[in-house]
Amino acid sequence: MRVAVVTFPGSNCDYDCYKAAQDVLQADSYYVWHREHDLGAAGAPDLVILPGGFSYGDYLRAGAIARFSPIMREVMDFAAAGGLVLGICNGFQVLCEAGLLPGALVRNASLQFRGEGVYMRVENATTAFTSAYAPRQVLRVPIAHGEGNYVADEATLARLEDEGRVVFRYVDAAGEASAEGNPNGSMRNIAGIMNEQGNVLGLMPHPERAIEQLLGSTDGRGVFESIAASLAGVR
Amino acid sequence: MSDFEVEVRITPRPGLLDPQGNAVANALRSLDFPGIGEVSVGRLVRLRLRAQSADAAREQTDRMCRKLLANPVIEDFDILVRPDRPDRPDRPVGS
Known part of the structure; x- marks a missing residue:
């Protein structure tokens, strides 16, 4: 299995993603610099990860400039052909700016950068990214962002809910999608969504930072295990 | 071709939560400024543009x-187009 981790100027979670893919997926991970025009010399990868960080210093809006990097044209073609794309934190912001996912991520309601552990609930355990989890399983994962407040118009939100595309929702310790459990003000406590075809997932929390006990949690492993299972099924 | 100075004013859409605007509103109220209503914080992008006409400059900026x-x-967003003045007082140093 080959996993391409795209590095933008200002990405800072690229190694975490590289390592998670290597350790959990036993994948051949490699970096792709944002100026590149293809996703790997050996042909299309099995998975593309857009990592966290502050691409282009978050100038203008988070993800707004990265979205026009040359490699994004390849990522969009890869996604259109059904390839699995995982956008984490800044990667989620880039996917929204690129129009691969609906809505936008704005300044946290608290105006504070939030770097802490949160709970999120698996709202749809039948996706390529979540099949290793139980339905409504509550995960402990870290967040680290200042602009993770998910917004979309009512019609988009209704559609996301109806189609099971709200994949993760912030919850409190009791597993309820309450205001206390919401770290950034996201509408409907949304932490992660996927596209209509189910092959592009974006989420603000960092599953790649929760893959071994040393990091405080192993709850993020399931995302990578699900991807492995999904890819094994394809083959 | 003529030179234009273009200003783009970008503001959060009404009805969306504007945490920066709310924080500024609260700060102004706490400073005892009377009559503070809704406050919205946006961005101003100023650029100089060479184009055939003011309409063409506006059209190009709209696409940007x-x-x-x-x-x-x-x-x-809204767009303001005016002729560029070489002697304008707010011209950035070095331009």
Whole structure:
């Protein structure tokens, strides 16, 4: 299995993603610099990860400039052909700016950068990214962002809910999608969504930072295990 | 061709939570300024542009806004076009 981790100027979670893919997926991970025009010399990868960080210093809006990097044209073609794309934190912001996912991520309601552990609930355990989890399983994962407040118009939100595309929702310790459990003000406590075809997932929390006990949690492993299972099924 | 000075004013769409605007409103109220209503905080992009006409400059800026400068999901924008004045007092140093 080959996993391409795209590095933008200002990405800072690229190694975490590289390592998670290597350790959990036993994948051949490699970096792709944002100026590149293809996703790997050996042909299309099995998975593309857009990592966290502050691409282009978050100038203008988070993800707004990265979205026009040359490699994004390849990522969009890869996604259109059904390839699995995982956008984490800044990667989620880039996917929204690129129009691969609906809505936008704005300044946290608290105006504070939030770097802490949160709970999120698996709202749809039948996706390529979540099949290793139980339905409504509550995960402990870290967040680290200042602009993770998910917004979309009512019609988009209704559609996301109806189609099971709200994949993760912030919850409190009791597993309820309450205001206390919401770290950034996201509408409907949304932490992660996927596209209509189910092959592009974006989420603000960092599953790649929760893959071994040393990091405080192993709850993020399931995302990578699900991807492995999904890819094994394809083959 | 003529030189224009273009200003794009980008503001959060009404009805969307504007945490920066709310924080500024609260700060102004705590400073005892009377009558503070809704406050909104946006961005100003100023650029100089060479174009055939003011209309052409506006049209090109509109496309810039839709493609990059604003995100229509969360922001509104409006565009002001005026002739560039070489002697304008706010001309950035070094330009």
